[in-house]
Amino acid sequence: MKSGIPRRQACFPIRVVMEMTNLSARQIRYYEEQGLIKPSRNEGNQRMFSLEDIERFLEIKKLIKQGVNIAGVKAIFAAKELEKKTDYDE
Amino acid sequence: MKSGIPRRQACFPIRVVMEMTNLSARQIRYYEEQGLIKPSRNEGNQRMFSLEDIERFLEIKKLIKQGVNIAGVKAIFAAKELEKKTDYDE
DNA sequence: AAAAATGTGTCAGATTATCTTACAATGGAG
DNA sequence: CTCCATTGTAAGATAATCTGACACATTTTT
Numbered sequence: 001m002k003s004g005i006p007r008r009q010a011c012f013p014i015r016v017v018m019e020m021t022n023l024s025a026r027q028i029r030y031y032e033e034q035g036l037i038k039p040s041r042n043e044g045n046q047r048m049f050s051l052e053d054i055e056r057f058l059e060i061k062k063l064i065k066q067g068v069n070i071a072g073v074k075a076i077f078a079a080k081e082l083e084k085k086t087d088y089d090e
Numbered sequence: 091m092k093s094g095i096p097r098r099q100a101c102f103p104i105r106v107v108m109e110m111t112n113l114s115a116r117q118i119r120y121y122e123e124q125g126l127i128k129p130s131r132n133e134g135n136q137r138m139f140s141l142e143d144i145e146r147f148l149e150i151k152k153l154i155k156q157g158v159n160i161a162g163v164k165a166i167f168a169a170k171e172l173e174k175k176t177d178y179d180e
Numbered sequence: 181a182a183a184a185a186t187g188t189g190t191c192a193g194a195t196t197a198t199c200t201t202a203c204a205a206t207g208g209a210g
Numbered sequence: 211c212t213c214c215a216t217t218g219t220a221a222g223a224t225a226a227t228c229t230g231a232c233a234c235a236t237t238t239t240t
Contacts, residue, residue: 003141003145004094004095004141005094005095011106011109011110012101012102013103013106013197013226013227014227015132015226016101016102020101024188026188026189026190027187027188029229030187042105042196044195044196044197044227044228045195045196045227045228046195046196046197046226046228047227047228051093051094051095055093069186069187069237070186070187103197103198103226104197104198104199105197105198114217114218115198116216116217117216117217119199119200120216134198134199134224134225134226135198135199135224135225136197136198136199136224136225136226137198137199154216159215159216160215
């Protein structure tokens, strides 16, 4: 009775992401251009997003609303990546 | 750390359903025409499917492969609906 | 203050996706 | 063979997305 979609599977077109995040297509593309997100592309070159991407957009929104700029968001994401790769326990 | 998508939320365009089910667009539309599935539509009149729809398509595929025809699938689905509404415990 | 950078809106032209309708092809049942 | 069920395929129309450019309002920098 489960069956969710793998969080990394890219199966959402931009319009759905717009609806789920309340971001404009312009914003979504701009954030990609700034390196905050890297959607995959289908055969027709259209962006396809994953659940992980969507969660990331929501985080971006939250940070932006708090006054953080793109560079800040990028830095915060980079820091989080380090966290995941670094072992702090011992 | 989760956040899946509600199983009834219609957020997949037909192409994604094709990839996830290995059904052709023709089959998907035909099954709808036969009343096996009722996708919703976006503002542009394009079909939008839910996870529930996709699971249903997979069931259809399985039954078809077993030799069941459309009418049979429909009957089986109808029976399942009854199961859900009927209380057998007591 | 003037100039430059940020973040977003919007438009145009091109490409891709989907829709509906219709007709063809295949294969099974009688 | 004929009928029917299922799928393929094609055409023409509409919708969605892409890229690139320019505009605009806010900061930020010089």
